[in-house]
Amino acid sequence: MSQTTASITTAQWQQKRDQFVSKGVSNGNRSLAVKGEGAELYDLDGRRFIDFAGAIGTLNVGHSHPKVVEAVKRQAEELIHPGFNVMMYPSYIKLAEKLCGIAPGSHEKKAIFLNSGAEAVENAVKIARKYTKRQGVVSFTRGFHGRTNMTMSMTSKVKPYKFGFGPFASEVYQAPFPYYYQKPAGMSDESYDDMVIQAFNDFFIASVAPETVACVVMEPVQGEGGFIIPSKRFVQHVASFCKEHGIVFVADEIQTGFARTGTYFAIEHFDVVPDLITVSKSLAAGLPLSGVIGRAEMLDAAAPGELG
Structure with a gap:
């Protein structure tokens, strides 16, 4: 988590979300995710969640899988688009x-x-x-x-x-x-x-x-x-x-x-x-x-x- 993220409270992030993000985008959980590992998410206040949604079926191997992270890093260093x-x-x-x-x-x-x-x-x-x-x-x-x-x-x-x-x-x-x-x-x-x-x-x-x-x-x-x-x-x-x-x-x-x-x-x-x-x-x-x-x-x- 960056220092900038940590210096703003969850309530302040919620206020910013309401001010700058379209309300047409739904939000099932008003917590702020700052880290994901496998099937778990951690919010700004240190609470642990089981991510049953998997980003709506997007993360079959979970959050921040080491092989995925390594592949992203390697590719970004070689060629992006x-x-x-x-x-x-x-x-x-x-x-x-x-x-x-x-x-x-x-x-x-x-x-x-x-x-x-x-x-x-x-x-x-x-x-x-x-x-x-x-x-x-x-x-x-x-x-x-x-x-x-x-x-x-x-x-x-x-x-x-x-x-x-x-x-x-x-x-x-x-x-x-x-x-x-x-x-x-x-x-x-x-x-x-x-x-x-x-x-x-x-x-x-x-x-x-x-x-x-x-x-x-x-x-x-x-x-x-x-x-x-x-x-x-x-x-x-x-x-x-x-x-x-x-x-x-x-x-x-x-x-x-x-x-x-x-x-x-x-x-x-x-x-x-x-x-x-x-x-x-x-x-x-x-x-x-x-x-x-x-x-x-x-x-x-x-x-x-x-x-x-």
């Missing part, structure tokens, strides 16, 4: 190779890197639209994909994410998603799956024609409207439907990725190979980095300069 579109550099290529190797599927893959999870989702949409030459985008009820205009349009929860921020992006639709806790009383999981799968199929009759849809974007485990795990049968049906109709199936692994569910990617639990995967959060252990990994022919649909 030349801009890959200006001059390539090794770490970008090595990371792309690594992620293409661990992503599900034996097909040829490529990757692109960006700054935030929302950017990754937006670029997955761009890639899908360019590849399919279609415009429609389908996400799911209770899903969360970001706060930019496109990803806010794809996000289900109106308050606090969408209320008063319209108009939203066009050609975005939300399909039904199973929630077994809220199934009708006395109904078996299998019967409930039948019902939701039928509702999903009907959605592509009543709401949008599959021939106009570029991509279906799914969180393998939803993390914003409750931690909701769909059945393997439902996820496999969605993937099969996409394949049948030439729709790009996108697994949004921004929060679920990098062993958060026990495998590198949550989609692996469902025995499904997505066309594209969006990643961020724990990809860089707290530093701003995101990416899209996927089928090489899809990543190459855009011409040089159209992605970045």
Whole structure:
């Protein structure tokens, strides 16, 4: 902790926060974190907290992991940001190779890197639209994909994410998603799956024609409207439907990725190979980095300069 930080009380930091930081940024805890180690945070007054949020799924290896700290120091001394579109550099290529190797599927893959999870989702949409030459985008009820205009349009929860921020992006639709806790009383999981799968199929009759849809974007485990795990049968049906109709199936692994569910990617639990995967959060252990990994022919649909 710096001397300057220590010389100001928590109450004074709170006052400064209220004076200089937008109230649109929420704050669940008004303590002031000054040190993090593993799963623990320490505030200015010496109190210890267990960080169950992990910066909202961003710190799967915890705060200030020694290997991460060493890597940051080493990289900062060598090179920070030349801009890959200006001059390539090794770490970008090595990371792309690594992620293409661990992503599900034996097909040829490529990757692109960006700054935030929302950017990754937006670029997955761009890639899908360019590849399919279609415009429609389908996400799911209770899903969360970001706060930019496109990803806010794809996000289900109106308050606090969408209320008063319209108009939203066009050609975005939300399909039904199973929630077994809220199934009708006395109904078996299998019967409930039948019902939701039928509702999903009907959605592509009543709401949008599959021939106009570029991509279906799914969180393998939803993390914003409750931690909701769909059945393997439902996820496999969605993937099969996409394949049948030439729709790009996108697994949004921004929060679920990098062993958060026990495998590198949550989609692996469902025995499904997505066309594209969006990643961020724990990809860089707290530093701003995101990416899209996927089928090489899809990543190459855009011409040089159209992605970045």
